[in-house]
Amino acid sequence: MNMKLNSSLTTLTNTSKNPFFRFIHYSISLKFISNTVLCVPHIAHNLFDKIPHRPTTLKEHNQLLFSYSRDKQTKEALNLFVSLLHSSLQPDESTLSCVFNICAGSLDGKLGRQVHCQCVKFGLVDHVSVGTSLVDMYMKTENVNDGRRVFDEMGERNVVSWTSLLAGYSWNGLYGYVWELFCQMQYEGVLPNRYTVSTVIAALVNEGVVGIGLQVHAMVVKHGFEEAIPVFNSLISLYSRLGMLRDARDVFDKMEIRDWVTWNSMIAGYVRNGQDLEVFEIFNKMQLAGVKPTHMTFASVIKSCASLRELALVKLMQCKALKSGFTTDQIVITALMVALSKCKEMDDALSLFSLMEEGKNVVSWTAMISGCLQNGGNDQAVNLFSQMRREGVKPNHFTYSAILTVHYPVFVSEMHAEVIKTNYERSSSVGTALLDAYVKLGNTIDAVKVFEIIEAKDLMAWSAMLAGYAQTGETEEAAKLFHQLIKEGIKPNEFTFSSVINACASPTAAAEQGKQFHAYAIKMRLNNALCVSSALVTMYAKRGNIDSAHEVFKRQKERDLVSWNSMISGYSQHGQAKKALEVFDEMQKRNMDVDAVTFIGVITACTHAGLVEKGQKYFNSMINDHHINPTMKHYSCMIDLYSRAGMLEKAMGIINEMPFPPGATVWRTLLGAARVHRNVELGELAAEKLISLQPEDSAAYVLLSNMYAAAGNWQERTNVRKLMDKRKVKKEPGYSWIEVKNKTYSFLAGDLTHPLSNQIYSKLSELSIRLKDAGYQPDTKNVFHDIEDEQKETILSHHSERLAIAFGLIATPPEIPIQIVKNLRVCGDCHNFTKLVSLVEQRYIVVRDSNRFHHFKDGLCSCGDYW
DNA sequence: GTAGGGTTAG
Numbered sequence: 112m113n114m115k116l117n118s119s120l121t122t123l124t125n126t127s128k129n130p131f132f133r134f135i136h137y138s139i140s141l142k143f144i145s146n147t148v149l150c151v152p153h154i155a156h157n158l159f160d161k162i163p164h165r166p167t168t169l170k171e172h173n174q175l176l177f178s179y180s181r182d183k184q185t186k187e188a189l190n191l192f193v194s195l196l197h198s199s200l201q202p203d204e205s206t207l208s209c210v211f212n213i214c215a216g217s218l219d220g221k222l223g224r225q226v227h228c229q230c231v232k233f234g235l236v237d238h239v240s241v242g243t244s245l246v247d248m249y250m251k252t253e254n255v256n257d258g259r260r261v262f263d264e265m266g267e268r269n270v271v272s273w274t275s276l277l278a279g280y281s282w283n284g285l286y287g288y289v290w291e292l293f294c295q296m297q298y299e300g301v302l303p304n305r306y307t308v309s310t311v312i313a314a315l316v317n318e319g320v321v322g323i324g325l326q327v328h329a330m331v332v333k334h335g336f337e338e339a340i341p342v343f344n345s346l347i348s349l350y351s352r353l354g355m356l357r358d359a360r361d362v363f364d365k366m367e368i369r370d371w372v373t374w375n376s377m378i379a380g381y382v383r384n385g386q387d388l389e390v391f392e393i394f395n396k397m398q399l400a401g402v403k404p405t406h407m408t409f410a411s412v413i414k415s416c417a418s419l420r421e422l423a424l425v426k427l428m429q430c431k432a433l434k435s436g437f438t439t440d441q442i443v444i445t446a447l448m449v450a451l452s453k454c455k456e457m458d459d460a461l462s463l464f465s466l467m468e469e470g471k472n473v474v475s476w477t478a479m480i481s482g483c484l485q486n487g488g489n490d491q492a493v494n495l496f497s498q499m500r501r502e503g504v505k506p507n508h509f510t511y512s513a514i515l516t517v518h519y520p521v522f523v524s525e526m527h528a529e530v531i532k533t534n535y536e537r538s539s540s541v542g543t544a545l546l547d548a549y550v551k552l553g554n555t556i557d558a559v560k561v562f563e564i565i566e567a568k569d570l571m572a573w574s575a576m577l578a579g580y581a582q583t584g585e586t587e588e589a590a591k592l593f594h595q596l597i598k599e600g601i602k603p604n605e606f607t608f609s610s611v612i613n614a615c616a617s618p619t620a621a622a623e624q625g626k627q628f629h630a631y632a633i634k635m636r637l638n639n640a641l642c643v644s645s646a647l648v649t650m651y652a653k654r655g656n657i658d659s660a661h662e663v664f665k666r667q668k669e670r671d672l673v674s675w676n677s678m679i680s681g682y683s684q685h686g687q688a689k690k691a692l693e694v695f696d697e698m699q700k701r702n703m704d705v706d707a708v709t710f711i712g713v714i715t716a717c718t719h720a721g722l723v724e725k726g727q728k729y730f731n732s733m734i735n736d737h738h739i740n741p742t743m744k745h746y747s748c749m750i751d752l753y754s755r756a757g758m759l760e761k762a763m764g765i766i767n768e769m770p771f772p773p774g775a776t777v778w779r780t781l782l783g784a785a786r787v788h789r790n791v792e793l794g795e796l797a798a799e800k801l802i803s804l805q806p807e808d809s810a811a812y813v814l815l816s817n818m819y820a821a822a823g824n825w826q827e828r829t830n831v832r833k834l835m836d837k838r839k840v841k842k843e844p845g846y847s848w849i850e851v852k853n854k855t856y857s858f859l860a861g862d863l864t865h866p867l868s869n870q871i872y873s874k875l876s877e878l879s880i881r882l883k884d885a886g887y888q889p890d891t892k893n894v895f896h897d898i899e900d901e902q903k904e905t906i907l908s909h910h911s912e913r914l915a916i917a918f919g920l921i922a923t924p925p926e927i928p929i930q931i932v933k934n935l936r937v938c939g940d941c942h943n944f945t946k947l948v949s950l951v952e953q954r955y956i957v958v959r960d961s962n963r964f965h966h967f968k969d970g971l972c973s974c975g976d977y978w
Numbered sequence: 979g980t981a982g983g984g985t986t987a988g
Binding site for chain 2: 243277287317406407410411413414427440441442443444446447448449472473474475476477478479480481507508509510511512514515516538539540543544545546547569570571572573574575576577581605606607608610612613640641642643644645646647648649671672673674675676677678679680681683706707708709710711712713715744747748751776780824832960
């Protein structure tokens with residue numbers, strides 16, 4: 112025994128009349144007893160003297176042990192046991208199983224193992240009840256392998272032993288073993304009892320297994336556990352968890368006797384599945400049946416009122432809960448706070464929170480913080496978060512995952528550090544929130560690092576990472592990740608598919624990729640889920656395949672606002688204004704709600720088609736008929752609408768009338784239009800504003816310099832270029848991509864790196880002769896260098912999109928449309944060139960530039976030369 | 979009773 116302890120014990124013995132009594136009861140922890148008392152007989156004896164009615168026979172010992180165990184007086188029970196070990200009495204199987212039960216209850220594995228070692232000499236561990244208690248003890252203290260070994264070595268096993276083993280695996284989250292062992296048990300001829308069945312069902316509930324749940328139900332019927340209310344209660348939970356509410360209700364209806372757990376389970380089932388009307392039905396029936404609602408009943412029902420966003424109902428339930436005496440109940444008050452926050456009644460929620468009498472715990476703090484976050488009060492949430500910690504309440508994984516939806520860069524880094532310190536980094540929910548924060552901050556590298564650290568990645572974590580890749584357009588990475596999650600046995604849901612399909616909408620993605628995920632979604636019967644079909648419409652539209660987008664839209668069995676918006680935006684991007692507006696009309700005919708996004712689609716459709724008056728009409732109608740406040744994006748659309756039509760004064764007028772200062776997009780739009788319409792004065796103004804807002808954005812300098820060049824003002828152009836050099840701003844080079852046989856090829860202007868370069872350039876020379884015969888005149892206005900026209904022509908003829916088109920003509924058969932993606936806007940001369948190529952080569956060519964789609968066919972473009 | 983991921987816009 113350790114010297115230090117020995118001397119402190121000696122000191123205590125000398126200074127106090129009842130040293131061990133005080134020592135044991137006031138200072139030492141359970142662990143301490145386990146390490147010392149068992150080994151020190153005289154300590155135990157002295158302690159034993161303090162027990163009020165000293166038992167003498169084994170039976171009396173056992174009875175006292177049992178009552179200590181029942182009242183969870185662990186220390187007292189262990190002391191009694193130690194004294195028994197040092198008396199002349201021999202413990203029997205009841206003593207030992209009771210002691211192991213006590214160790215299991217204390218959750219102290221070290222202690223349990225020590226007691227086990229002490230008891231081996233009594234030779235009773237083979238006894239079925241002792242063995243069973245031992246299994247339970249090892250399982251509860253996370254020593255799964257030891258528990259299993261004891262079980263395997265037991266000579267005789269009964270239903271209780273088997274149930275302990277099953278419950279042990281379930282306790283340790285190893286649900287997969289539970290069903291297997293349950294089958295093995297029956298194979299060995301042991302019939303389950305109601306506890307076994309409850310345990311198995313609880314495990315299935317946790318694992319979410321559908322098929323097996325039905326088998327268990329069949330068995331319940333077969334073995335007739337009719338009188339076992341807990342079995343039925345857990346069946347109700349099982350079916351609710353699996354979304355099989357009708358089956359849950361069947362069980363509920365067939366029960367002759369129901370306890371309050373039954374009613375609460377049924378209510379919780381309806382709440383979980385969003386069937387709020389049924390919640391109230393059961394709640395009323397519960398009261399009619401004379402069963403008093405508990406605090407959990409109120410909490411569930413209030414949650415239901417919250418999801419209905421019915422403030423009146425929330426208040427009604429609040430009154431009812433108060434009348435039933437739950438005026439200060441923490442759980443009920445927390446549920447009320449959440450409900451009020453959901454109904455946007457933040458003042459009421461906050462005042463309930465500040466008045467919480469029973470003290471605020473981590474749940475109520477987190478509920479209030481989330482309430483602020485959902486109502487846009489990020490700063491308020493951050494303040495509450497620090498206040499919570501000042502008051503000594505430690506955040507849990509709920510709190511961290513909630514607060515991490517605040518995406519202030521410095522705050523996110525601070526939280527990341529804190530999450531590492533508190534060991535929540537590996538938690539799936541916290542990790543997911545953190546990785547999403549990095550994604551939203553545009554930092555994919557850290558997002559990936561966080562993702563890799565998450566220990567047990569659940570579906571949400573995978574989906575968040577997929578969404579991250581979708582945002583950065585990393586289609587290949589997204590596809591790889593998707594296949595990896597399948598390989599790990601995770602079953603994707605509709606959200607997983609919407610993320611990965613969204614990643615396939617990136618302009619550089621292989622066209623086949625999106626189709627493959629579409630096929631996969633059909634196979635998994637998830638293609639009709641709203642978010643999947645909307646993602647498909649957008650993906651096909653962005654990939655240039657507007658017909659497939661419409662096909663998906665047409666086949667949708669149900670549509671929501673997003674579905675309609677996706678189709679309108681799709682048509683609008685393709686310049687098919689008429690169709691976009693038809694979809695909008697159809698939407699209104701069906702009395703669908705419209706929103707701010709709908710009008711962005713509608714107005715841009717008008718912009719691309721030059722329908723200025725119509726655009727203005729829709730803008731007015733949005734404000735006056737639909738009471739939607741225009742955002743910056745709407746104003747940008749309107750400025751685009753007017754300035755593309757050359758009505759720059761009108762555009763300027765809108766800028767002056769805007770209720771908030773115009774942002775960079777507004778000035779960029781105006782600058783582009785000023786360049787096209789050669790309005791140097793307005794261009795200078797717009798460029799100046801744009802450069803002051805975004806000094807690092809190359810587009811502003813390039814547009815301004817091109818504008819000076821177009822006006823022949825080479826001096827000013829040189830000045831702008833010099834300014835760019837000084838500020839180290841680089842012009843984004845123009846790239847074009849083309850996909851041939853599932854491989855993407857990219858071209859720079861004047862590119863010579865392609866293996867077929869020679870053939871590409873000779874194709875271009877051949878085309879240039881044929882096009883000139885067809886009346887093509889190079890438009891050298893589009894070359895912004897102070898050089899001779901002949902040189903300008905050469906520069907034009909080697910723009911990246913032309914190289915890509917030439918390669919497309921060489922490398923693909925004539926019936927295949929050529930699809931090109933360009934990162935900048937296509938220039939006027941290349942637009943003419945492409946029109947004529949589509950005529951002389953009889954090819955369908957689709958070009959997606961940074962702004963919209965151009966469909967070239969028979970010498971014409973879908974944009975009507977208006978872009 | 980509290981939490982994280984997803985679909986529409988430019």
